Amino acid sequence: MSTNETAVQVVEANGAAIPLLGLGTWDLRGRVCARAVEQALRLGYRHIDTAEIYENEREVGAGLRASGVKRDDVFVTTKIWPSHFAPHELERAARECVARLRLHSVDLLLLHWPNPRIPLAEALGALGKVKRAGLTRHIGVSNFTVALIEEALAATSEPLVCDQVECHPFLDQSKVIAACRRHGMAVVAYSPIAQGKVRHNEVLKRIGGAHGKTAAQVCLRFLVQQRIVVIPRTSKVERLSENAAIFDFVLSAAEMAEIARLARPDGRLIPAGFGQPEWD
Numbered sequence: 001m002s003t004n005e006t007a008v009q010v011v012e013a014n015g016a017a018i019p020l021l022g023l024g025t026w027d028l029r030g031r032v033c034a035r036a037v038e039q040a041l042r043l044g045y046r047h048i049d050t051a052e053i054y055e056n057e058r059e060v061g062a063g064l065r066a067s068g069v070k071r072d073d074v075f076v077t078t079k080i081w082p083s084h085f086a087p088h089e090l091e092r093a094a095r096e097c098v099a100r101l102r103l104h105s106v107d108l109l110l111l112h113w114p115n116p117r118i119p120l121a122e123a124l125g126a127l128g129k130v131k132r133a134g135l136t137r138h139i140g141v142s143n144f145t146v147a148l149i150e151e152a153l154a155a156t157s158e159p160l161v162c163d164q165v166e167c168h169p170f171l172d173q174s175k176v177i178a179a180c181r182r183h184g185m186a187v188v189a190y191s192p193i194a195q196g197k198v199r200h201n202e203v204l205k206r207i208g209g210a211h212g213k214t215a216a217q218v219c220l221r222f223l224v225q226q227r228i229v230v231i232p233r234t235s236k237v238e239r240l241s242e243n244a245a246i247f248d249f250v251l252s253a254a255e256m257a258e259i260a261r262l263a264r265p266d267g268r269l270i271p272a273g274f275g276q277p278e279w280d
């Protein structure tokens, strides 16, 4: 199967159809970012992940337009930083995201991290309003624990389509994955190749050897085989292709179990409180 055919496999989640493979853009800036987005789309990626805090929404929009791919064929996600969760702030921030991207609306707008200083019902109320105003097709959350997912669902009648969380073989996220499944939400895995660290792992390399694949491809396959959306980031064209070539092989149950055993208590890369106000 070619990248073009496979990159558009989607996960259905509370009314959204989210492409299983997306391009992460954290830390991609300027022309490098615009080029990565353009090339990814030309290669068949149909999902791009950005955030207001990444300061690259303009370049993401420019890459999208340069690719020649139709706007409606691409799933664009952006995220609101927690210091903008007060309702009037959130609405302003969302309008600014869409304006920087030079789009009429995004496909998915997320609360980037929980903010304990602002009642969740208020932030979600504002997010729902932004959706009803047509600035986003879907809404969701990021870095929410199981308890926060439950609290969020009780606080809004708008469907939440995903929780975007750190997720890779070195971290056990089974509880949050189970909570998302219970509520029809997709899990979107960020840092899905553990920020490049998977390439040194002997188990992933050995399994990759058996399939003619790299450790990073095995890692991404491990996630998409569980219907977890992956958004690996790369600035390199050859790695865009590598990270997309994950739909033409299948890991056995024994291989999946062996990879799951790589999880470690200290496997988290991004500190749990990273997005809290004191980090601003």
Ligand SMILES: NC(=O)c1ccc[n+]([C@@H]2O[C@H](COP(=O)([O-])OP(=O)(O)OC[C@H]3O[C@@H](n4cnc5c(N)ncnc54)[C@H](OP(=O)(O)O)[C@@H]3O)[C@@H](O)[C@H]2O)c1
Binding pocket: 023, 024, 025, 026, 027, 049, 050, 112, 142, 143, 164, 165, 189, 190, 191, 192, 193, 194, 195, 196, 197, 199, 216, 217, 231, 232, 233, 234, 235, 236, 239, 242, 243, 270
């Ligand atoms: N919601 C949140 O709070 C949150 C937090 C973190 C990230 N994210 C999102 O998730 C995306 C992905 O996470 P991430 O950027 O932290 O990390 P990642 O995608 O797991 O890893 C990116 C790193 O791996 C390298 N890499 C890419 N493909 C590779 C391959 N095939 N083999 C070996 N190395 C490879 C990249 O370097 P090169 O550029 O040199 O290829 C880069 O250094 C972000 O870009 C962002 O969109 C969201």
